[in-house]
Amino acid sequence: MNPHLKNSIHCLLRFRCFLDKCLLQALHTTVMTRSSMPGALYGAFEEFLSFLDGRAAVANNINMDKYCNLPGMISVREDKYKKETVLFSVNRRHLDYLSFKPERRQEQKVDKGGDQAVKETQSPKLLEVSEIYKPSIHVNPIFASVGADTGKLYSALEASDVVFKYIEKGNLVKPMSKSIVVLDPTLCDALFKGAIKKGSAYPTEIHKKDLGSTFVSRMQAHHIVTRGSESVVRKGSVRTIQILTERRQGNKKVTKLSGMETFLMDADALASELQKKFACSTSVTELPGKKGHEVLIQGGVIDDLGRHLVEQYGVPKRYIEILDKTKNKMQLSIFGEEYP
Structure with missing residues (x-):
């Protein structure tokens, strides 16, 4: 060329x-x-x-x-x-949308007096959550072929760039249909080896729109959570926060919160804060057989609690699951889907 x-x-x-x-x-x-x-x-x-x-x-x-x-x-x-x-x-649940970390905007400094300064120092530190992926034995040959580091963690967009570099290098785009990629043995194994039912034929081509997501699905899922100067990388997908409301002793409601440790939130400190915010009693217990704690709040505060986690702690709505057992039709849903 x-x-x-x-x-x-x-x-x-x-x-x-x-x-x-x-x-x-x-x-x-x-x-x-x-x-x-x-x-x-x-x-x-x-x-x-x-x-x-x-x-x-x-x-x-x-x-x-x-x-x-x-x-x-x-x-x-x-x-x-x-x-x-x-x-x-x-589609805000698209893989590339979820894995993208937007750039921070520079905020103008406005002097609003001492009360505002105290409020800012007391507010929780900014939270950042990113879904990242590590090359697996399935896709390692693709990364090695284009000189990409197999020990590095990649965003979904970065991983997609790797496989598109591979098809560009191998000239694998179908001449008569630019939206179709012809699968060579290495790429076919990377995408489908071990995933095709025994006796079924392996695909010979794939549409470009499916290539990136299929390639990323063959990698090892990780995620990184950062709050202020504290940062942690964990294997697997991001675990959600669970908020559950149920009735106890007749018509009394209680709300249970678990999974807050995923987003670097301390259960004891959060329970103390919620006690003051909702003017109710709270308690903290260890989850049986699991790592983590559960915060029990007296009262049905499922929506207020979810909104507080979003606005005060920056937890993305897609990572908050709510379950209201007090309703006739019990349904598990993502918090805030009905909210603007």
Whole structure:
């Protein structure tokens, strides 16, 4: 391949990766509802991407998913009245969205007096949670082939970049269909060895939109939790906080909280704080057969407690499970799905 052409392709891939990160940053920090990204702005972004691809900048004929390596994360629709392409929905449970850690914004310092300063010093430290992955024996050959460190921990986006570098290096994109990747023996084993039922044929190709998630699923899941200067890396996926409300002694309600240690929260200190906040009695007990504690709160404070963990301690809503046993129809759900 011509060195200049190869360098241009490499630059374009890096730039598209940068655009992916910009989009993820916006989805985390700015785009909270479908009205947060105006159609005109969205169309301008499409037009800009069309320019990068060297084609006519006609926004109405461009599909955003074709340019971002984040399929399945966003969906768009055309506004029939304004004739604009509008961001319609965001899949905030997408693997790349969950694993992305947004950049912190610099906040302007405003002098609000001594009371505000005391309040800031007493507030819990900022929490950051990231899902990361370690190469396994299945995918090690892919990492080694592109010179990537097999002992390092990767975000889902970084891991996807590795496998896409591999297909670029091996020229594995199907010539007649650019969205299809032809599987060579090494890539096929990395994705499917041990996962295919005995007697079934191995796939010979895979769609690009499925490649990244399939590749990441073959890696060892880890997560890193950071609160202030304290940081811990654990194996496995992030364990959720459980909040349960049930009735005791007739019509009295109690609320149980467990799993707070995952997010570097001390059970005793939290129980003392909740006692003052909800003006009720609390107690702490060790969970039988498990590492960790359970905080028992007198009263049905399931929603207030969940909101407190989100607003005061920065726990993402997707990591809080609630179970209300006091309702006729008992259902386990993720906290805040019905809240804005």
